[in-house]
Amino acid sequence: MSDRTAVSPVSLQQENHSLVKAAGVIGIATFSSRILGFIRDMVLARLFGATPAADAFYVAFRIPSLLRELFAEGSMSGAFIPVFTEYQSRKSKQEAWELASAAFTTLLTIVTLVTLVGIVTAPWLVQLLAPGFHSSPEKLALTTLLARVMFPYLLFISLAAMAMGMLNSVRAFAVPAYAA
Numbered sequence: 001m002s003d004r005t006a007v008s009p010v011s012l013q014q015e016n017h018s019l020v021k022a023a024g025v026i027g028i029a030t031f032s033s034r035i036l037g038f039i040r041d042m043v044l045a046r047l048f049g050a051t052p053a054a055d056a057f058y059v060a061f062r063i064p065s066l067l068r069e070l071f072a073e074g075s076m077s078g079a080f081i082p083v084f085t086e087y088q089s090r091k092s093k094q095e096a097w098e099l100a101s102a103a104f105t106t107l108l109t110i111v112t113l114v115t116l117v118g119i120v121t122a123p124w125l126v127q128l129l130a131p132g133f134h135s136s137p138e139k140l141a142l143t144t145l146l147a148r149v150m151f152p153y154l155l156f157i158s159l160a161a162m163a164m165g166m167l168n169s170v171r172a173f174a175v176p177a178y179a180a
Helices: 009-048 052-090 093-120 122-129 131-135 137-150 152-169 174-179
Strands: none
Touching: 009 052, 009 174, 052 093, 052 122, 052 131, 052 137, 052 152, 093 122, 093 152, 122 131, 122 137, 131 137, 137 152
C-alpha cells in the first residue's frame, strides 16, 4: 500500500483554479507596475532631459540599487523565504513568526549599518563608480548629495522584499505584485 494520499479531482481542480487566479493577479499587477515605471521614466526624462542633473540622479540611484540586488533580492528569495515557507508547513505558526521576527531584526540591523556606511562613504563611492564626474565638481557634489539622500532606499526596499516574500508564502500575491 502506498503512503501517498489520493487527490480528488475536485481538490485538484480547486488547486489549479487557485494557481491560475494567483498567476493572473501577479500578471496584471506586474504589468500595471511596469506601465507606472515607464510613466515614471517618461516624467524623469521630461523633467531632467539629458542634463548633468540626470546623470547625477542615475549614478546616485545606481549605488543603493546595486546593494538592493544583494540584500533585498538575493538574500530574501535565495535564503529566507524557502526556510520561512518550510517552517510554515512543518512547524507551528509561532515558530514561523519567531523566525520571521529574528530575520527581520537581523536584516534591519545589517542593512541599517550598510546604509550608514554608504552615507558616510558616498563621496568615495561616487568617485569610484563615476570617474568621469571628476572634471565637474558641481556634478560630483550633486551626485554625492543624491547618493546620500537615496541610500535609505536600500533599507526600506530590503524590508519590503522580506515582507513581500512572506506575503507570497502565505498565498497573498496581489499586494506584493503591485509593489514590485
